Amino acid sequence: MNVQDQLRETVAFIQAQGVQEVEFGLILGSGLGELANDIQDPICIPYEKIPHFPVSTVAGHAGQLVYGSLSGKKVIAMQGRFHYYEGYSMQTVVFPVRVMNGLGAHSLIVTNAAGGVNTSFTPGNLMLITDHINFMGNHPLIGKNEENLGPRFPDMSEAYSHSYGQIAKKVAEKLTISLQEGVYMGFSGPTYETPAEIRFARTIGADAVGMSTVPEVIAARHVGLNVLGISCITNLASGMQANLNHKEVVETTERVKVDFKRLITTILAEIKGV
Numbered sequence: 001m002n003v004q005d006q007l008r009e010t011v012a013f014i015q016a017q018g019v020q021e022v023e024f025g026l027i028l029g030s031g032l033g034e035l036a037n038d039i040q041d042p043i044c045i046p047y048e049k050i051p052h053f054p055v056s057t058v059a060g061h062a063g064q065l066v067y068g069s070l071s072g073k074k075v076i077a078m079q080g081r082f083h084y085y086e087g088y089s090m091q092t093v094v095f096p097v098r099v100m101n102g103l104g105a106h107s108l109i110v111t112n113a114a115g116g117v118n119t120s121f122t123p124g125n126l127m128l129i130t131d132h133i134n135f136m137g138n139h140p141l142i143g144k145n146e147e148n149l150g151p152r153f154p155d156m157s158e159a160y161s162h163s164y165g166q167i168a169k170k171v172a173e174k175l176t177i178s179l180q181e182g183v184y185m186g187f188s189g190p191t192y193e194t195p196a197e198i199r200f201a202r203t204i205g206a207d208a209v210g211m212s213t214v215p216e217v218i219a220a221r222h223v224g225l226n227v228l229g230i231s232c233i234t235n236l237a238s239g240m241q242a243n244l245n246h247k248e249v250v251e252t253t254e255r256v257k258v259d260f261k262r263l264i265t266t267i268l269a270e271i272k273g274v
């Protein structure tokens with residue numbers, strides 16, 4: 001079955017669960033899934049029930065779609081995402097973004113846990129993603145282009161919406177949440193990077209590194225979604241601190257989740273007339 005037919009079936013299934021109007025897709029990264037608990041009048045759909053959806057394997061990723069209202073906006077959130085390092089194809093990793101588009105979303109808010117490469121960052125900082133570097137060794141749009149989804153050669157000049165970025169910065173200031181900004185560099189994982197890879201990342205202009213987000217943002221731009229990206233800097237990258245581990249990543253997201261939730265919900269409230 002081709003991706004268009006799969007999308008039609010998946011979108012129809014989700015709509016049949018009562019998901020009607022969708023404005024924003026939300027992808028909630030490692031440890032950041034709790035934001036979905038703030039969604040009003042939720043409809044929760046576990047991934048395993050959804051046709052053509054894979055099932056997430058990482059601890060700390062719940063694995064469901066949550067639809068409802070957040071800050072007066074109709075959102076559909078992924079509580080848990082699919083990572084390339086889990087063994088999914090790039091097409092599978094981005095399938096949910098295409099579904100969000102099929103459900104009528106005009107924008108995607110994507111979040112992740114990331115390692116800080118910029119020496120002025122501290123664990124617990126939130127970072128507005130201004131751009132990305134695809135260093136994952138693959139690309140979700142390789143293969144026959146799906147003309148109904150988007151163009152063969154999508155423009156990535158403004159992968160992350162400048163106007164959403166401006167709103168995010170104003171909101172952070174108003175809430176007195178410190179918001180760093182910078183370039184996110186996507187590695188495939190599942191190893192954390194080596195110190196040499198991090199020096200390389202810094203040299204070529206990265207401020208943060210992680211194992212997600214890049215494929216989803218590419219697919220989002222392909223179909224024309226506006227993107228806001230926020231990283232939670234959970235640790236300093238390899239070689240900049242003692243050993244890295246997933247426990248620290250989860251502990252840091254736990255520590256900053258209140259600010260993270262306030263930031264995203266207030267940004268959503270402030271976005272008008274897309």
Ligand code: HPA
Pocket residue numbers: 113114115116192193209210211234235236237238244249
């Ligand atoms: N590297 C890659 N991915 C990550 C990191 C990191 O240091 N921290 C959280 N996710």
